[in-house]
Amino acid sequence: MPVATQHPVDPLRAYQHGPSFPKATVSHSYDDFDSDFVNIDTPAVGNANPTGKKASGRTAPAPAHTNHTSAPGKRAEEDNEVIIAVMGPTGSGKTTFINTASGSEFRIGRGLKSCTNIVQIATPFMLDGRNVILIDTPGFDDTTKSDTEILRMISAFLATTYEGGKKLAGVIYVHRISDFRMGGIDTRNFKMFRQLCGDTTLKNVVIVTNMWGQVGLDVAEAREKELATEDIFFKPVLDKGGKMMRHDATAESARDILRDIIKNKPLVLQIQREIVDENKDILQTAAGEELNKDLLEQLRKHEEEMAKMEMDMKEAIREKDEETRKEIEQSQRKLQAEMDRVREESEQLSSRFQDEKDRMDEKMNTMREDYRKEQKAAADKYKLQTASLEEKLKGAASKADAETLALKKELQDLRNRPPPSLGFFSMIGRAVDKIFGM
Numbered sequence: 001m002p003v004a005t006q007h008p009v010d011p012l013r014a015y016q017h018g019p020s021f022p023k024a025t026v027s028h029s030y031d032d033f034d035s036d037f038v039n040i041d042t043p044a045v046g047n048a049n050p051t052g053k054k055a056s057g058r059t060a061p062a063p064a065h066t067n068h069t070s071a072p073g074k075r076a077e078e079d080n081e082v083i084i085a086v087m088g089p090t091g092s093g094k095t096t097f098i099n100t101a102s103g104s105e106f107r108i109g110r111g112l113k114s115c116t117n118i119v120q121i122a123t124p125f126m127l128d129g130r131n132v133i134l135i136d137t138p139g140f141d142d143t144t145k146s147d148t149e150i151l152r153m154i155s156a157f158l159a160t161t162y163e164g165g166k167k168l169a170g171v172i173y174v175h176r177i178s179d180f181r182m183g184g185i186d187t188r189n190f191k192m193f194r195q196l197c198g199d200t201t202l203k204n205v206v207i208v209t210n211m212w213g214q215v216g217l218d219v220a221e222a223r224e225k226e227l228a229t230e231d232i233f234f235k236p237v238l239d240k241g242g243k244m245m246r247h248d249a250t251a252e253s254a255r256d257i258l259r260d261i262i263k264n265k266p267l268v269l270q271i272q273r274e275i276v277d278e279n280k281d282i283l284q285t286a287a288g289e290e291l292n293k294d295l296l297e298q299l300r301k302h303e304e305e306m307a308k309m310e311m312d313m314k315e316a317i318r319e320k321d322e323e324t325r326k327e328i329e330q331s332q333r334k335l336q337a338e339m340d341r342v343r344e345e346s347e348q349l350s351s352r353f354q355d356e357k358d359r360m361d362e363k364m365n366t367m368r369e370d371y372r373k374e375q376k377a378a379a380d381k382y383k384l385q386t387a388s389l390e391e392k393l394k395g396a397a398s399k400a401d402a403e404t405l406a407l408k409k410e411l412q413d414l415r416n417r418p419p420p421s422l423g424f425f426s427m428i429g430r431a432v433d434k435i436f437g438m
């Protein structure tokens, strides 16, 4: 049974390929990305959908993964990048894991309120010669956003990523080993996670257990075994090639887990295939169906409750119990509001997603356009600066005087610093922010 545990790693080895931790990125700031991940030169027209079908009314995103014409250097850079999404319930430690591994400084949760209610992309970092990009996702139990909103956001992000030619090398699901809640796991989050991934990508999935220090080792190990061997817990995922790994809150352990994932062959997640290749409406996707089933179930329970309240109400009226009648009336109003909310959530699951995805695609296309212009302006300026220095050097009287040496140094510096590029994930991050808000 593939329950992998952490082995102590040599911290020097852990960092030997990478620079020291990169400059920290603050939440929602994507400006300090400086690698160009996607083929920006691809025209922002056409259909990214490999099936050739086009979604009705959808803005076609740039077909980066169907029409690659980027320079060989860029291609190599893209091949070198590893994208990994981190999922799990709110408060399970997703953001902490990402910060620990990447040196990012995303806000982490204190108390019950969730902090990450948008998809955020961590500062890329090097690991074993690969450029690792971690994606932080909000849980399906956010205190500020509905599950429908969360699903729409994650789906739009993953679909746009795939349309941009990016596949995930793995998905991490974080679970607190110290968690002894009824049923053992956060069923809603785990179900949604399963439906987003689908069965065929489970070999690229790692269930990371953390917070080992919060509970006795004996208890935690027994818990780990139970989680790995019972059908209602993680066994089905492990049976299909997923792994379970321990995380001891250190950077070494986080990177050791990632080291395992970066070897994977990237795969298309079920939600990406459904939305992009199969052109499904979000409501028709497995994750959408799951969530809707859940909402309808909630609605059914509320309806039962409402029916019971109506009986109580009749009784109160019969008995002329004015106080009880008023109380019930108040409860009914509350329940009705909740039912309206659930109904609306279910309806919005479909309608608003298409809208948002369209706007996101449009935004990405505009950004590509702006980006192309910006890049061109920067490249032109760079060329001019270089040419002017070369010209000055040609005209220099002596090869060794201080002024000539300074010119040479300036030229060398310039050559070492070509204009920075914005990068695909920077754009996608901005588009997500713009459309889904913070």
Ligand SMILES: Nc1nc2c(ncn2[C@@H]2O[C@H](COP(=O)(O)OP(=O)(O)O)[C@@H](O)[C@H]2O)c(=O)[nH]1
Binding pocket: 088, 089, 090, 091, 092, 093, 094, 095, 096, 097, 107, 108, 109, 110, 111, 114, 115, 116, 210, 211, 212, 213, 214, 247, 248, 249
């Ligand atoms: N002891 C321990 N606490 C952790 C660990 N990871 C996260 N936490 C704490 O758990 C809380 C929630 O973490 P956060 O990363 O915000 O969870 P998220 O909602 O999944 O992103 C914070 O108070 C963290 O300090 C861990 O590995 N060990």
Ligand SMILES: [Mg+2]
Binding pocket: 091, 094, 095, 096, 107, 108, 109, 115, 116, 136
């Ligand atoms: Mg978080």
